[in-house]
Amino acid sequence: MNVIISYTSDKPLYLQIKDQIKEAILKGELRDGDLLPSVRAFANDIGVSVLTTRRVYDELEQEGLAVSQAGRGTFVSMGNLELLRDSKRRAVEEDMQKVIHHAKVFGVTKEELQKMVEILFEEEE
Amino acid sequence: MNVIISYTSDKPLYLQIKDQIKEAILKGELRDGDLLPSVRAFANDIGVSVLTTRRVYDELEQEGLAVSQAGRGTFVSMGNLELLRDSKRRAVEEDMQKVIHHAKVFGVTKEELQKMVEILFEEEE
Amino acid sequence: MNVIISYTSDKPLYLQIKDQIKEAILKGELRDGDLLPSVRAFANDIGVSVLTTRRVYDELEQEGLAVSQAGRGTFVSMGNLELLRDSKRRAVEEDMQKVIHHAKVFGVTKEELQKMVEILFEEEE
Amino acid sequence: MNVIISYTSDKPLYLQIKDQIKEAILKGELRDGDLLPSVRAFANDIGVSVLTTRRVYDELEQEGLAVSQAGRGTFVSMGNLELLRDSKRRAVEEDMQKVIHHAKVFGVTKEELQKMVEILFEEEE
DNA sequence: GTGGTCTAGACCACC
DNA sequence: GTGGTCTAGACCACG
Numbered sequence: 001m002n003v004i005i006s007y008t009s010d011k012p013l014y015l016q017i018k019d020q021i022k023e024a025i026l027k028g029e030l031r032d033g034d035l036l037p038s039v040r041a042f043a044n045d046i047g048v049s050v051l052t053t054r055r056v057y058d059e060l061e062q063e064g065l066a067v068s069q070a071g072r073g074t075f076v077s078m079g080n081l082e083l084l085r086d087s088k089r090r091a092v093e094e095d096m097q098k099v100i101h102h103a104k105v106f107g108v109t110k111e112e113l114q115k116m117v118e119i120l121f122e123e124e125e
Numbered sequence: 126m127n128v129i130i131s132y133t134s135d136k137p138l139y140l141q142i143k144d145q146i147k148e149a150i151l152k153g154e155l156r157d158g159d160l161l162p163s164v165r166a167f168a169n170d171i172g173v174s175v176l177t178t179r180r181v182y183d184e185l186e187q188e189g190l191a192v193s194q195a196g197r198g199t200f201v202s203m204g205n206l207e208l209l210r211d212s213k214r215r216a217v218e219e220d221m222q223k224v225i226h227h228a229k230v231f232g233v234t235k236e237e238l239q240k241m242v243e244i245l246f247e248e249e250e
Numbered sequence: 251m252n253v254i255i256s257y258t259s260d261k262p263l264y265l266q267i268k269d270q271i272k273e274a275i276l277k278g279e280l281r282d283g284d285l286l287p288s289v290r291a292f293a294n295d296i297g298v299s300v301l302t303t304r305r306v307y308d309e310l311e312q313e314g315l316a317v318s319q320a321g322r323g324t325f326v327s328m329g330n331l332e333l334l335r336d337s338k339r340r341a342v343e344e345d346m347q348k349v350i351h352h353a354k355v356f357g358v359t360k361e362e363l364q365k366m367v368e369i370l371f372e373e374e375e
Numbered sequence: 376m377n378v379i380i381s382y383t384s385d386k387p388l389y390l391q392i393k394d395q396i397k398e399a400i401l402k403g404e405l406r407d408g409d410l411l412p413s414v415r416a417f418a419n420d421i422g423v424s425v426l427t428t429r430r431v432y433d434e435l436e437q438e439g440l441a442v443s444q445a446g447r448g449t450f451v452s453m454g455n456l457e458l459l460r461d462s463k464r465r466a467v468e469e470d471m472q473k474v475i476h477h478a479k480v481f482g483v484t485k486e487e488l489q490k491m492v493e494i495l496f497e498e499e500e
Numbered sequence: 501g502t503g504g505t506c507t508a509g510a511c512c513a514c515c
Numbered sequence: 516g517t518g519g520t521c522t523a524g525a526c527c528a529c530g
Contacts, residue, residue, distance in 0.1 A: 008442055012514060023230050049515055088231045092224060093241060099220045100245045105148050106213045110246045114239060116218060120225050121235045137520060163502060174522050179503080187437065192258060195503045196529035262529060273480050299530055338481045342474060343491060349470045350495050355398050356463045360496045364489060366468060370475050371485045387505060413517060424507050429518080445518045446515035 001029055003046050013048055014055045021056070025065060025076060026085065032078040036066065039074075126154060128171050138173055139180045146181065150190060150201060151210065157203040161191065164199075251279055253296050263298055264305045271306070275315060275326060276335065282328040286316065289324075376404060378421050388423055389430045396431065400440060400451060401460065407453040411441065414449070 001024050005016055024030045036057070037045065043053040057074050060066035064080035103113055128145050130138060149155045161182070162170065168178040182199050185191040189205035228238055251274050253267055274280045286307070287295065293303040307324050310316035314330035353363055378395050380388060399405045411432070412420065418428040432449050435441040439455035478488055 007444060007447075012445070014514080026230055051515060055515090085231060088227065089233065092228050092231060092233055093245075095220070095224045095227065096238070096241050097245050099217060099224055100242065102213070102220065103217050104246075105151055106210060106217060108214065108217055110242065113221070113242050113246065116221050117225065117235065117238050117242060120218075120222050121229075121238065139520080165502085176523085177521065180520095182503085193503060194257060194529090195262070196501080197257075198502060264529080276480055301530060305530090335481060338477070339483065342478050342481060342483055343495075345470070345474045345477065346488070346491050347495050349467060349474055350492065352463070352470065353467050354496075355401055356460060356467060358464065358467055360492065363471070363492050363496065366471050367475065367485065367488050367492060370468075370472050371479075371488065389505080415517085426508085427506065430505095432518085443518060444515090445513065446516080448517060 005046055005048065014052050014059070017046070017048070017053070018056045018059055021060065022065065022084065022088075025078070025081070026088065030076050032076055034076040036074045036076065130171055130173070139177050139184070142171070142173075142178070143181045143184055146185065147190065147209070150203070150206070151213070155201050157201055159201040161199045161201065255296055255298065264302050264309070267296070267298070267303070268306045268309055271310065272315065272334065272338075275328070275331070276338065280326050282326055284326040286324045286326065380421055380423070389427050389434075392421070392423075392428070393431045393434055396435065397440065397459070400453070400456070401463070405451050407451055409451040411449045411451065 001021070003017055003020050005013060007013075009016065021030070021036075030036075036042070039050055039053045039057060043050040046053075057066060057068065061068055061074070063084075065077060065084065066074050067077045068074045100113065126146070126149050128142055130141055132138075134141065146155070146161075155161075161167070164175055164178045164182060168175040171178075182191060182193060186193055186199075188209075190202060190209065191199050192202045193199045225238065251271070253270050255263060255266055257263075259266065271280070271286075280286075286292070289300055289303045289307060293300040296303075307316060307318065311318055311324070313334075315327060315334065316324050317327045318324045350363065376396070376399050378392055380391055382388075384391065396405070396411075405411075411417070414425055414428045414432060418425040421428075432441060432443060436443055436449075438459075440452060440459065441449050442452045443449045475488065
């Protein structure tokens with residue numbers, strides 16, 4: 001799993017990392033029971049503070065997507081996979097709603113938006 | 126011009142206010158040369174600090190959407206209207222790209238997105 | 251005498267007006283004893299508040315470049331012409347010093363400055 | 376980097392500070408990626424309010440000369456260096472034009488200006 | 501009355 | 516520790 005970090009983004013580091021791990025889980029790159037890197041190794045790998053990776057793991061655990069076992073490490077847990085998928089899907093709808101709101105204000109028509117979806121969906125890597 | 130403020134939103138007050146003024150300009154509710162409320166009166170109206178409204182006006186001026194004249198007031202200026210419109214349109218495209226990226230990760234198909242646009246576009250007040 | 255006012259300039263209105271009157275005096279467009287327009291007429295002409303033109307006349311009087319006579323009007327007075335000329339000349343030197351300071355910081359050479367003077371001096375209307 | 380502040384100047388504090396930082400960047404004293412002092416430490420050092428130094432950093436960031444990262448600090452960024460240099464050079468030309476305009480009005484000849492440049496350029500510390 | 505600048509505090513999220 | 520936002524005051528110049 002590759003994690004890419006932008007120091008210029010306004011998104012906090014811990015969120016950038018957490019979201020990328022979540023995506024990896026949703027994409028199937030990470031599966032139930034997989035061992036995540038140790039907080040220290042992970043922090044070292046991607047060049048952030050240990051506190052930051054610990055926060056990521058803490059929050060993942062809180063969201064039911066990981067379980068920590070003292071002395072063994074942190075493992076992926078998919079009990080909440082469906083909840084995650086649902087919440088993400090709702091998030092997509094909410095985001096789309098915002099985009100449409102903005103589009104309307106700036107005079108973009110529905111047809112232009114449809115074309116945008118058409119093109120961008122195909123372009124996406 | 127009605128400005129609505131949410132104290133629970135994670136969006137800073139000054140940005141909420143600034144964006145609503147920008148929208149009013151883009152919608153044509155505010156026109157070139159219109160006098161904006163004084164920083165004090167505005168702050169009093171919407172219940173925020175004078176410094177907050179001042180910041181809004183400062184930034185609007187920096188973006189070329191307003192001009193302030195000491196002793197006279199702050200006026201709408203539309204020299205940059207086209208630039209604003211363009212940049213906003215690009216922003217819509219970028220936002221749409223992000224939505225589509227997320228959608229793909231969560232298994233939403235292009236057809237579902239198209240339907241989403243169709244429905245949400247009509248629903249929007 | 252034509253007075254041109256810029257509402258977008260950061261220079262205060264009263265200073266813009268005063269400086270233009272001073273220039274007119276230095277250029278010889280206004281001579282000793284000439285009657286200036288009444289504060290009201292002048293304010294009306296150039297579209298500013300009466301308070302503003304009054305301030306202009308007050309300061310001109312304070313600087314010895316005008317004298318007001320109750321009921322008659324305000325007249326140009328050149329008692330201080332030499333002082334004005336000298337102070338203006340010193341001002342030119344000070345301004346030039348600032349320009350040169352800036353020029354050095356930005357890597358403009360003495361030769362480039364000389365060429366600048368050469369060209370701009372001829373271009374000036 | 377030494378910052379000198381004049382409380383008697385009519386130039387606002389935040390501008391005095393900002394301009395000195397800009398000069399340090401243009402002179403090469405500050406380089407891409409350099410960490411600037413924290414807003415608090417800086418404010419304490421030079422004896423102004425934290426809000427004033429914050430304003431300086433805010434504006435530098437808006438002008439693309441610095442990037443701030445919450446929890447890490449504010450860093451020099453030189454993406455816009457050439458733009459800055461160009462705009463400053465144009466500013467020098469505009470300033471010189473004003474000086475020449477004034478000079479002409481007050482009867483200073485081109486030759487006198489040339490000599491002025493000659494002398495002041497050498498004198499400058 | 502207007503905007504422009506500055507101060508001295510506060511709370512928050514992030515690292 | 517860092518920056519980001521917000522508050523409630525103050526004084527000034529300008530119109």
